[in-house]
Amino acid sequence: MRKTTLWTLAILFAAVAARAEQSVNATRSVAADATISIENVVGSLTIIGSDETELRVTGTMGDDVEELEISGDADELSIEVVIPDDDNWQGKRKVGADLEIRVPRGVSLEVESVSASIDISGVSGAIEAGSVSGAVTVAGGSSDVEVESVSGAVSVTGGSGSIVAESVSGAVVLEGVAGDIEATTVSGTIKVDAGAVDDVELESVAGSIYFKGRLTDGTLDIESHSGNVEVLLPADLGAEFELESFSGRIENAFGPAARRSDRYEPGVSVEFSTGSGSADVSIETFSGNIVLKKY
Amino acid sequence: MSDHDEVRAVRELRAAVERLPREVRPARDLWPEIAGRLDERPRDQSAAGWWRLAAAVVLMAGGLFAATNLAPEARSPLLPVAAVAEAGSAMAAAHLRQRDGVLHAHNDLIAVAAQRRGRLDAVGAAALVAGLADLERATAEIEAALADSPRDRRLRLALAAAYRREAGWTSRLARV
Structure with missing residues (x-):
């Protein structure tokens, strides 16, 4: 009897839940x-x-x-x-x-x-x-x-044209994208693995930034406050480069080592060009490290 | 010592002086120690005029936005701005007052975002607050560095960019 009551209650409860x-x-x-x-x-x-x-x-x-x-x-x-x-x-x-x-x-x-x-x-x-x-x-x-x-998290895969992605703390991931790209975050990470890109703007406050892509004659502009920046560009890229960090470290596989910008104050920077120099690459951080690599 | 010897000694000394390097590079990076000592002394009050103005512009923009868009009951406690508060100087105090205004606007915007939806979930609200704190922290770091190196043009540009960034994110968050 007691078992039957329990079963009845269970069926009734399931019916009510199903109505939800x-x-x-x-x-x-x-x-x-x-x-x-x-x-x-x-x-x-x-x-x-x-x-x-x-x-x-x-x-x-x-x-x-x-x-x-x-x-x-x-x-x-x-x-x-x-x-x-x-x-x-x-x-x-x-x-x-x-x-x-x-x-x-x-x-x-x-x-x-x-x-x-x-x-x-x-x-x-x-x-x-x-x-x-x-x-x-x-x-x-x-x-x-x-x-x-x-x-x-914000994620775009395979778009072209104009791609704008923003987050405060969520990660921004753009893969297989092309064209103009703009990604902004406060503390989330930005990861861009792109095809052929024209103009790219990536900005972070505390999140790290990773970019890999084929830049032809456009601009790559990256700014970060304390987030580290890692950029992979084709080895044969012709571009004018400007890398600068106030208290971060700069590793540069494309040109000369960064030097202290001012004898009496901290901060390192380096400017150089490669090949035809038709593209522009600018990377700036306050305390984040910059790593520029070839692929 | 004969006159001849004395003249020769003076010439040798002069030559030796001329051989000395015009600049002496320190054997190691002295900046960290210098920066540490700079942190201990009172901040330069005269160097901050123009960026006080920049802060005031942001404050006015934030205040205007708050006045025109926010309900009075939307006010909430201030976010901590530890880096600025700890500076303790008259400049920091004046600046803190300006920053307070900006923070009021920021927090009001969070409250308004919550009010508009009435449904902002805990994760989103926490992310907003944490994001604004990150922005504050970044700006405070640049302000502290600029107080130590008031003539550094890059830092002045960086601070202006930080204020723009804060204003930009504040207006973005108002859309949430």
């Missing part, structure tokens, strides 16, 4: 070059570019999510996970949503979250994606990408 999720399955017609904005506070967003001509949203939402609001028209569509408008929901209500959104490949995206992770792949239109603590990942060849996170 709402399933989502919605489609909308959108133009191939539509602008789509998406907002989800908690959970995850997976956005996939495909050859389909409509937008499809599938997934699950917590029971306390008020609704999945889809508004706008075929050229400009907005998707928002609407949650209760109070300040006490965190950790107490089920407001998370895990959504997979399939979109036509050529759309432009504006995606925003607080702690939800954002994963975008296969979209060739412009992408803007930001999160507070969620990770932001973009893969698959968009021409213009702007991604930012406060504490989440």
Whole structure:
């Protein structure tokens, strides 16, 4: 008898728990070059570019999510996970949503979250994606990408054109990217493993910076306060170099050793050129070390 | 000693003096010790005029932003600025007052970010605070170095860049 009661309670509990999720399955017609904005506070967003001509949203939402609001028209569509408008929901209500959104490949995206992770792949239109603590990942060849996170990691793979990535404490990882690159962080690390790049700007306060890429006739401008900087450039690169550090060490595989900039004050620097000198390389730190290597 | 010998001795001495190096390079790097002693003495008050002005500009920008965008109840305790506070000189005290204003604006922005969302999670909020502390620390290091080497042009440029960086990140964080 007692065993039966326990089983009954367990089944009831499972039924209640199962009700704590709402399933989502919605489609909308959108133009191939539509602008789509998406907002989800908690959970995850997976956005996939495909050859389909409509937008499809599938997934699950917590029971306390008020609704999945889809508004706008075929050229400009907005998707928002609407949650209760109070300040006490965190950790107490089920407001998370895990959504997979399939979109036509050529759309432009504006995606925003607080702690939800954002994963975008296969979209060739412009992408803007930001999160507070969620990770932001973009893969698959968009021409213009702007991604930012406060504490989440930011990652872009395979883009070209203009790539801008920012974080406060999260790592910034750019792999297989090309074109113009700008990455900024306060304490997160920046790692760029690029193809052919034009203009590159990397800036960190306390995080370390790693760059490897083929610079032709553009500029590579790196600034760091206390983070170490490691740069790998093709051995046959023709460039004008300026390396300078106030109290860090400089290792230079491309030219002469750095010397003290002023007889009476600390700081080392070196300026030199190689080959045709058509590219410009400038690396500056306050206390971080600089290592310049050939590959 | 005959006159002839004396003249010869003087010539030899002069030649020896001329052979002396114009500069004497120290056998080892003396900078760390010098820097340590500089840290012990009061900071140069006259050298900081222009970057006080820069700090004031940042302060005004931050204050203006705070005044126009922030609710009074958004105020929160100041972040510590240990490096500046420990300096203890009149210049540091004056500077600290200016920095206080900037920090108020920074913290207000954090509070506003939290208010706007009402949902900023602990990880994100902690990262914001830690990030701002990192920015403060970096700026304080440059300020300390500039106080020791007030004529160093690179440091002046670095400090100006640090203030720009702080202002830039502050405005970015306002968008969170």
